[in-house]
Amino acid sequence: MPASLKWLGVLFAAAVLAAMAAGGIMFAQGRTRTRIMADQVSDGSNRAGREAMAAYGCGSCHVIPGIAGATGQVGPDLGKVAVRATIAGKFPNDPATMARWLRHPQAMIPGSAMPEQGVTERDARDMTAYLYTLK
Template sequence: MPASLKWLAGLFAASVVAAIVAGGAMFAQSRTRTRIMAEQVSGGSSAAGRVAIAAYGCGSCHVIPGIAGANGQVGPPLTKIAVRASIAGKLPNDPAAMTRWLEHPQAVVPGNDMPEQGVTRRDARDMTAYLYTLK
């Protein structure tokens, strides 16, 4: 292979690597911005929310991205819950409604399939923060 082609191939390979690195950095920045915004609007911690979601066993009924073993088929999947228009088909999808729903689903929509789990206000805020990262 002529030297000029080797140089061109090396330049192309370096460009591909740079594009992959830049794309990864942009993805990481986007996820960080999403997490920060979710925590600001909910008043919770998404990291603590992830722990609370697992502790309350939400994944036994729901598919929840990022939660180990959360592959339940009883309730709706919570993928992209942050961009849905409503919660339980009845409530506007906003942080206050999400928190209220997680704390007392039977009081909000009597007779629905989601059981009361005794979720505390703090845990509900944290869980809301995590769920609002799912875009």
């Protein structure tokens, strides 16, 4: 094989590796932006929300990406909940409505399968922040 073709192969491999590295950096930056924006729109902390969702046992009814053991099949899968148009198929998906739904689902839809869990206002904002990272 001519030396020029070997160098071309090396350059191609280097370009592929550089593109992969740049893609990884862009992905990480996008996730960081998503987390910051979720915290800002919800007035909560997505990190605290992740912990609160585990503490309230949300994963016993829902599949929730990023929450260990959250494999429930009773409620909807919450992956990509941030990009859904509605909450519970009925309410606009905005931070205030999400937090209200997490706190008082039975007041919003009496008889709903979503139980009252005694979620505090702070925990609801934090949980909303976490859910808004799930795109």
